[in-house]
Amino acid sequence: MKREIALGGAVHPVTLMRRGDAATVDVAGRAHRCSLASCGEGEHLLRMDGKTWRVWIATHRNRVWVHAFGRAFELEVLDPLDRAARASGAGDCTVAAPMPGAVVSVGAMEGERVRKGQSLMVIESMKMQTEIAAPRDGIVESVAVKAGASFDRGATLLTLKAGD
Amino acid sequence: MSRVSKVLVANRGEIACRILRTLRRLGIPSVAVYHAQDADSLAVREADEAVELRGEPPVAAYLDIAQIVAACERTGADAVHPGFGFLSEKAAFAEALGAAGIAFIGPSPHAIRVMGDKIESKRLARACGVSTIPGGADEIEDAEHAVRVAHELGYPVIIKASAGGGGKGMRIACDDAQCRDGYVRASSEAQASFGDARVFIERYIERPRHIEIQVLADAHGHVVHLFERECSIQRRHQKVIEEAPSPFLDDATREAMGAQAVALARAVDYRSAGTVEFIVDSQRNFHFLEMNTRLQVEHPVTEMVTGLDIVAEQIRIARGEPLGYAQTDLAIRGHAIEARLYAEDADAGFLPATGQVHLLRLPRGEGLRIEHGLVQGQSISAAFDPMLAKLVAHGSDRAQAIARLAQGLRDTVLLGTVTNADFLARVLAHPAFAAGDTHTGFIGEHRAALAAAAPHEEQALALLAAAALAQRHVDPRFACPEPLAAIGEWRN
Numbered sequence: 001m002k003r004e005i006a007l008g009g010a011v012h013p014v015t016l017m018r019r020g021d022a023a024t025v026d027v028a029g030r031a032h033r034c035s036l037a038s039c040g041e042g043e044h045l046l047r048m049d050g051k052t053w054r055v056w057i058a059t060h061r062n063r064v065w066v067h068a069f070g071r072a073f074e075l076e077v078l079d080p081l082d083r084a085a086r087a088s089g090a091g092d093c094t095v096a097a098p099m100p101g102a103v104v105s106v107g108a109m110e111g112e113r114v115r116k117g118q119s120l121m122v123i124e125s126m127k128m129q130t131e132i133a134a135p136r137d138g139i140v141e142s143v144a145v146k147a148g149a150s151f152d153r154g155a156t157l158l159t160l161k162a163g164d
Numbered sequence: 165m166s167r168v169s170k171v172l173v174a175n176r177g178e179i180a181c182r183i184l185r186t187l188r189r190l191g192i193p194s195v196a197v198y199h200a201q202d203a204d205s206l207a208v209r210e211a212d213e214a215v216e217l218r219g220e221p222p223v224a225a226y227l228d229i230a231q232i233v234a235a236c237e238r239t240g241a242d243a244v245h246p247g248f249g250f251l252s253e254k255a256a257f258a259e260a261l262g263a264a265g266i267a268f269i270g271p272s273p274h275a276i277r278v279m280g281d282k283i284e285s286k287r288l289a290r291a292c293g294v295s296t297i298p299g300g301a302d303e304i305e306d307a308e309h310a311v312r313v314a315h316e317l318g319y320p321v322i323i324k325a326s327a328g329g330g331g332k333g334m335r336i337a338c339d340d341a342q343c344r345d346g347y348v349r350a351s352s353e354a355q356a357s358f359g360d361a362r363v364f365i366e367r368y369i370e371r372p373r374h375i376e377i378q379v380l381a382d383a384h385g386h387v388v389h390l391f392e393r394e395c396s397i398q399r400r401h402q403k404v405i406e407e408a409p410s411p412f413l414d415d416a417t418r419e420a421m422g423a424q425a426v427a428l429a430r431a432v433d434y435r436s437a438g439t440v441e442f443i444v445d446s447q448r449n450f451h452f453l454e455m456n457t458r459l460q461v462e463h464p465v466t467e468m469v470t471g472l473d474i475v476a477e478q479i480r481i482a483r484g485e486p487l488g489y490a491q492t493d494l495a496i497r498g499h500a501i502e503a504r505l506y507a508e509d510a511d512a513g514f515l516p517a518t519g520q521v522h523l524l525r526l527p528r529g530e531g532l533r534i535e536h537g538l539v540q541g542q543s544i545s546a547a548f549d550p551m552l553a554k555l556v557a558h559g560s561d562r563a564q565a566i567a568r569l570a571q572g573l574r575d576t577v578l579l580g581t582v583t584n585a586d587f588l589a590r591v592l593a594h595p596a597f598a599a600g601d602t603h604t605g606f607i608g609e610h611r612a613a614l615a616a617a618a619p620h621e622e623q624a625l626a627l628l629a630a631a632a633l634a635q636r637h638v639d640p641r642f643a644c645p646e647p648l649a650a651i652g653e654w655r656n
Contacts, residue, residue, distance in 0.1 A: 005631050008618055016632045025629040032625060036633040042523040042577070046630050053626060057634045058522035058579035064631040065522065069623055070574030071586040075631040100518040100546050125515075125546075150546045152518040152581075 006076040095132060095158040101125030102150040108158065112140045120158055138162060166267035168243040168483050172197065173211065174232050175247030177537040178553055180207035183245050186475040195239045197232060199225040201547060206537045213239055222547040226250045229260045236266050243267040243482060245475070249549065252458040253280055269482045271457045275432040279455040282326045283364055289452045292431040294424045297451040299366040310347040310365060311340050317367045323347055325354030326362040333357060334401065336368055369451065371603040372443040374398065375410050377425035378466045380477055381434040386487045389422040390466050391496050396602040397591060399514050405591060406462035407501040408469045411562060411600030417448045428455060436481050437474050461504065461554070464533060468500035468558040499565040502556040503573060503588040507544045510587035511616050516550040519581030527575035531558040531568050544581045552583065566592050590614050
């Protein structure tokens with residue numbers, strides 16, 4: 001099964017194949033024999049090509065956090081369908097928060113037709129106000145946050161659907 | 165004098181938990197207060213009772229004097245420990261408690277008021293022989309007055325808000341144009357942040373160290389100091405790493421700073437724990453900055469090198485007990501360093517981060533003390549200060565303390581948000597830090613060397629494999645067997 005996994009700003013195609021108790025993970029055309037054994041409470045033993053590391057893993061939706069080599073890493077397993085839609089620029093589109101903060105005001109209403117660049121809402125972060133503009137033409141499908149709500153970086157603020 | 169038979173902790177997070185721990189150790193019943201967002205917090209769990217406060221935004225709950233006095237009356241608490249931040253340096257809070265017959269575990273409203281005003285406190289410091297930075301005697305009336313004062317002092321100068329703190333309303337100027345502009349900006353920022361536009365100008369000390377003296381004073385006129393803490397490692401004018409003793413002070417300077425801190429505490433009839441902050445230049449000349457009339461975030465390093473529980477001392481002092489020891493009874497044992505763990509992205513300008521604590525495994529180890537108020541599963545919201553925890557390590561010398569703290573940071577597993585744990589470990593590993601060559605601009609000066617290193621190739625592969633194997637819907641048990649996989653994609 002093919003996946004794309006984002007780590008530190010780069011996207012890596014990863015193919016996972018089962019082989020008995022272990023699996024083969026194919027990254028950039030090279031296969032690596034791997035296994036992941038849970039020791040409970042988020043702790044795991046990760047084995048790859050004859051080496052073993054103690055790692056801690058947490059997952060939430062498509063995000064995976066791994067504490068390994070003495071520090072934490074955040075990875076994102078990308079949905080191929082999402083990526084395809086994003087690449088084509090058509091279909092549904094999610095407007096995500098560029099940084100954590102709070103909603104000051106929401107200017108867009110569900111069902112409203114918006115033009116690219118139109119202001120959708122105002123957010124405040126680090127005592128700075130920022131306008132969130134429509135990334136393209138479309139219809140506001142849903143507004144995920146209300147004025148006063150706080151959100152994390154990457155949180156969905158609003159979704160757009162295709163205009164026609 | 166008050167009995168202090170039941171204490172309400174008017175705070176939240178790690179400091180509420182830390183105060184509750186001492187109350188439990190002393191067998192004193194405790195009361196926590198909480199906003200609904202903190203209803204399941206560790207502080208609520210660790211207190212004997214907890215009272216909900218209402219407020220919008222949530223911080224307003226912890227700043228509401230009337231609700232906190234009412235919570236004392238409802239629970240029969242006869243004393244309040246304010247922790248730090250929130251109401252800890254509000255004279256009106258101490259007064260309101262006093263009027264209700266409740267003891268404030270801290271100094272008198274008078275001491276809070278005098279030390280809370282930077283211009284007033286500096287006047288007092290000068291009057292009792294404390295060394296101060298040249299300048300700062302007058303409130304600045306306008307931009308031209310600012311330039312005249314700057315010429316008298318000589319550039320560079322720093323323009324500061326009288327009511328300031330946390331770096332707000334602060335500007336450095338090296339010439340007349342920067343001085344005029346800095347005056348306008350500092351004054352409007354001060355008005356916006358503190359509701360008080362007054363600013364003053366001081367000589368700017370280049371590459372200064374921040375070194376502060378912890379004092380303890382009882383109600384009988386006994387005042388001692390618990391030596392210094394160096395807190396030079398700062399980002400956005402906020403401390404992130406603090407240690408005791410300072411690697412820079414010699415005995416003579418330590419003694420002189422301690423004596424001046426004690427003199428200042430006496431001058432305001434200080435009672436309880438307080439901290440006199442100084443900046444120290446490269447020649448070990450020290451100048452008074454301000455006095456914080458409360459427990460400090462970084463108090464654990466002092467506790468670890470002196471063996472005293474400062475919160476317990478504050479409670480004894482509030483009960484009217486004499487200190488019972490003199491300056492000569494106190495000594496520094498070993499070395500302690502604290503690192504503040506923040507939910508923030510150190511590699512993106514220290515931008516605060518939010519999220520959820522999906523996995524929490526805090527380290528244990530010899531000489532390691534962890535202060536936190538976290539529970540696994542809790543949200544990290546932007547509603548409160550982004551400090552998550554403090555890691556404090558003690559060692560027989562500085563190198564051992566650094567090594568233990570670095571190990572503690574590497575072993576801190578907190579997944580679900582971004583933390584500065586690795587950044588802190590990088591600071592500890594920097595040769596200039598190891599050499600004790602620190603100043604308040606350290607992080608800016610070494611920015612490039614302190615940047616995160618990308619994982620090397622094998623590490624990146626291991627991380628990708630871990631992510632691929634950990635995703636529930638790509639669990640290898642559900643993945644296709646190899647012969648099928650070879651045919652092509654079987655399921656998403």
